[in-house]
Amino acid sequence: MYKFGEINTYEGVLDLKGVVKEVDVEEMEEALNICDLSTLSQKYKTWIKHMPRVKPYYAVKCNDDALIVKELADLGAGFDCASKNEIKLALEAGAKSEDIIFANPCKPPSHLQYAKEKNIMASTVDTEFEIYKIFEHYPESNLVIRFRCEAKVAQCPLGDKFGCNAEEDAAALMLLAKSLGLSVIGTSFHVGSGCSEYPAYNRAIATAKNLFKFGELLGFDMKLLDIGGGFPGADDNKFAAIAEIVNMSLNKYFPDEKVEIIAEPGRFFVASAYTLVCKIHAKREVRAGKKVDVKMYYINDGVYGSFNCVLYDHQEVTVEHFLEEDDNLKKFKTLIWGPTCDSLDKIIEDAYLPNLSCGDLIAFPNMGAYTVPIASPFNGFMVPKTLYFKAI
Incomplete structure (x- = not known):
């Protein structure tokens, strides 16, 4: 079992999906930083x-x-x-x-x-x-x-x-x-x-x-x-x-x-040392007639936390999902919001992701710069925990 507050070791290439599964991020309230030293x-x-x-x-x-x-x-x-x-x-x-x-x-x-x-x-x-x-x-x-x-x-x-x-x-x-x-x-x-x-x-x-x-x-x-x-x-x-x-x-x-x-x-x-893993806790579909035009996901970190880099550092973050890749997997225009009640708490508005559900996880690579020192628990939402890894 991986331990917080210590440097966990790995051989070869760090298995992000394996880490997420073993830590059981779906059961965590806060987001998770995975730091590869x-x-x-x-x-x-x-x-x-x-x-x-x-x-x-x-x-x-x-x-x-x-x-x-x-x-x-x-x-x-x-x-x-x-x-x-x-x-x-x-x-x-x-x-x-x-x-x-x-x-x-x-x-x-x-x-x-x-x-x-x-x-x-x-x-x-x-x-x-x-x-x-x-x-x-x-x-x-x-x-x-x-x-x-x-x-x-x-x-x-x-x-x-x-x-x-x-x-x-x-x-x-x-x-x-x-x-x-x-x-x-x-x-x-x-x-x-x-x-x-x-x-x-x-x-x-x-x-x-x-x-x-x-x-x-x-x-x-x-x-x-x-x-x-x-x-x-x-x-x-x-x-x-x-x-x-x-x-x-x-x-x-x-x-x-x-x-x-x-x-x-x-x-x-x-920048590249950190990958942030977040959980979707709410969802909304915006329809044009009977057709879903945009899918919105609300996650457990936002611009007052790790994504302050969007405001402070003008960073354009990218997002990845954990579903099995499939050429036939339909993707939708996606907007991702942070957890707070502030309408400024918008993370991404032009992503394309497959249909995801509440409880699903998504990951944001290259999240090590101007994120950790500035994150705050605004609106009562906790800042991410961090797991540290190092190759042996």
């Missing part, structure tokens, strides 16, 4: 294969499950942390202080103090106010200037909130740091989460090179380039295409191996 090592190998010079610093906010963080720490990843609790989590997982970057450009003073206590040296900034704050609370830290250089197409653009103007503000921030006796060690950028305009990386890396030159003129030891995140989590071919552009750009603008290159992947590592 083995996919993390596979993704890490893929990363090293395609971008061997770039060290991944996992974006903890993407999925802060302690077992996920521990697995990535064991693999040798660094960590992009945005708060003292994320720093604490990474350290408890075994990460070294030098393998953590405090990458939130807007840090509460108490969190800066905690970073100082734990000797977290690298800190991202993008305004003069943040530089003055660091000067007051942690002047020994090393500054990384974050500039704005967004992709034209991204799931979650970040430039409206973070990143200074590279041409007008970045140099001024370096001059301010110099006047205060602070240390600038490099630059960072983020083209946007879920980037689909790959040349954005080239533009950003070229801009970073110019800022490095200015920093060196001021006497700074410019030695760190952070290329941010935005890497796809469920399409390794897209990742390979991005990596090709990144590698070419790094070879052109940063051929000196003394410059450390890091990135902040989140979804790349964890």
Whole structure:
């Protein structure tokens, strides 16, 4: 019998249907996350294969499950942390202080103090106010200037909130740091989460090179380039295409191996590690005359739970059923709702599924990114349980 709270092992390929049958998900009130930790090592190998010079610093906010963080720490990843609790989590997982970057450009003073206590040296900034704050609370830290250089197409653009103007503000921030006796060690950028305009990386890396030159003129030891995140989590071919552009750009603008290159992947590592299994607890058929036009299913998780990624991360989720495949199996236009009483709680409205019944199970793959940390028990519906697996 599989156990919750422990890492269950398997040989060969994880049998999703077998797990669902043995756990008896149909009898569970909450949905079930099936987490395959083995996919993390596979993704890490893929990363090293395609971008061997770039060290991944996992974006903890993407999925802060302690077992996920521990697995990535064991693999040798660094960590992009945005708060003292994320720093604490990474350290408890075994990460070294030098393998953590405090990458939130807007840090509460108490969190800066905690970073100082734990000797977290690298800190991202993008305004003069943040530089003055660091000067007051942690002047020994090393500054990384974050500039704005967004992709034209991204799931979650970040430039409206973070990143200074590279041409007008970045140099001024370096001059301010110099006047205060602070240390600038490099630059960072983020083209946007879920980037689909790959040349954005080239533009950003070229801009970073110019800022490095200015920093060196001021006497700074410019030695760190952070290329941010935005890497796809469920399409390794897209990742390979991005990596090709990144590698070419790094070879052109940063051929000196003394410059450390890091990135902040989140979804790349964890999206494909989770499959969410949900139960249909209610059903409705919408008819046009005597013909069923749309079938609606109401399930035990929704946009206030795991499917917050639909709202927060603009994710387009996909659904699978557990019926035996049959070419003659008729499929209907399907709309899937979450369990709450809010009409916003809509998960999918353009799926095609066979006729399902109350009590049937459906599965959603690639549900590991921006789901677990944000899920809430709104309206009294429980967040999913998680079963962990690892290949032996």
